[in-house]
Amino acid sequence: GAVVSQHPSWVICKSGTSVKIECRSLDFQATTMFWYRQFPKQSLMLMATSNEGSKATYEQGVEKDKFLINHASLTLSTLTVTSAHPEDSSFYICSALSQGLANLNEQFFGPGTRLTVL
Amino acid sequence: QKEVEQDPGPLSVPEGAIVSLNCTYSNSAFQYFMWYRQYSRKGPELLMYTYSSGNKEDGRFTAQVDKSSKYISLFIRDSQPSDSATYLCAMSGGTGGFKTIFGAGTRLFVKA
Numbered sequence: 001g002a003v004v005s006q007h008p009s010w011v012i013c014k015s016g017t018s019v020k021i022e023c024r025s026l027d028f029q030a031t032t033m034f035w036y037r038q039f040p041k042q043s044l045m046l047m048a049t050s051n052e053g054s055k056a057t058y059e060q061g062v063e064k065d066k067f068l069i070n071h072a073s074l075t076l077s078t079l080t081v082t083s084a085h086p087e088d089s090s091f092y093i094c095s096a097l098s099q100g101l102a103n104l105n106e107q108f109f110g111p112g113t114r115l116t117v118l
Numbered sequence: 119q120k121e122v123e124q125d126p127g128p129l130s131v132p133e134g135a136i137v138s139l140n141c142t143y144s145n146s147a148f149q150y151f152m153w154y155r156q157y158s159r160k161g162p163e164l165l166m167y168t169y170s171s172g173n174k175e176d177g178r179f180t181a182q183v184d185k186s187s188k189y190i191s192l193f194i195r196d197s198q199p200s201d202s203a204t205y206l207c208a209m210s211g212g213t214g215g216f217k218t219i220f221g222a223g224t225r226l227f228v229k230a
Contacts, residue, residue, distance in 0.1 A: 006161075034218075041126070043206060043222045044162070093161050107218060109154075109161035 002028045004096050006110035013084055014118055020080045021113045023094030029074035030096035034107065035067075038091040050077045084117040091115075121145050124207055124221030133230050137194040141207035141221045144188065148219075149211030151183050153192045156204045156223065165205075166192070197228045 003026040013019050023033055031052045036044040048069050049057045056069035068080040077096075081088055091114050095107035124141045131137055139153075150169055154162035166181040168174045168190075174181045180193040190209075194201055207221040 004161075041225075043124075043220045046217065049217070091159070095161075107164075109163065111161045112159070114159065 002026075002096070002098050002108040004094065004108045004110040006092075006094055006113050008113060009111060010114045012116045012118060015085055016083055018080055018082045019084055019115060020078055021092055021094075021115075023077045023079070023096070023110050025075045025096040025098075025108070028096075028098045030077075030098065031074060032097040033071060033077040034095045034097075035069060035077075035079050036093045036095070038093060038112075040091075044093060047079075081115065084115070086117045089115055089117045121219045122207065122209060122221045125224055126222045128225040128227055130227040130229060131197055133197060133199060133228055135197050135228070137197050137201070137226060137228075139192040139194075139205050139207075139224050139226070141190050142188055143190070143209055143219075145209070145219075146185070146188065147211070148209040150209065151181070151190050152208040152210075152218070153179075153181055154206040154208060154220075156206060158203075162206055197226075199228045199230045202226055202228050 005024045007022045033050040035047045037047050038044050046059050047062045050069045050071040052071045052074050058064045066082055071077040091112050093112040095109045122143045152167040153165045155165050156162040168181050168183045171183045171185045178195045182191045204223040204225050206223040208218050210218040
């Protein structure tokens with residue numbers, strides 16, 4: 001199946017700093033990528049939909065100025081958590097829609113990035 | 119009311135048991151129904167997907183969709199300790215397009 005990678009897999013940062021997370025589709029092009037956040041023992045909550053070459057669409061309650069998304073190419077989307085605070089500590093997961101499988105709504109998920117803000 | 123309801127468990131079964139996992143939903147426009155498996159501290163991986171109503175079988179796994187009841191199920195036969203994970207149902211399609219709504223996930227433990 002299609003492979004999606006995330007980098008870094010784990011990051012610790014100080015409160016007030018910014019952290020960038022990369023999501024890459026390794027063997028296919030993805031015009032659409034999704035960013036999710038998952039708190040312990042809870043399900044995935046969609047944060048935003050990232051479309052290549054256009055602005056991301058954010059879900060209600062997600063601050064677009066705090067969670068900056070850039071989808072500059074068909075294989076890379078980045079999420080930057082700006083001025084991170086301890087409550088931003090979570091597991092961030094991206095997924096990508098394969099163009100060839102778009103009609104099946106199949107998302108390929110990355111392995112996730114665990115962010116801890118001290 | 120949540121769009122997708124799923125009992126978080128945990129569900130503990132002995133090895134070899136048949137496992138039944140279920141979700142209910144409220145949006146009749148959903149057309150695609152998926153089951154994902156997520157191991158601890160890993161991203162979800164797609165197990166099965168079904169379009170509209172019906173059954174689908176893949177090895178030890180069977181997915182069922184009953185759109186009239188807004189109810190989906192995943193059955194695991196001859197469960198193995200390696201099946202221990204969190205299973206998430208997910209749905210998309212209709213007016214929501216590609217946006218996928220996930221259930222809370224059911225934690226499954228298969229005891230050897």
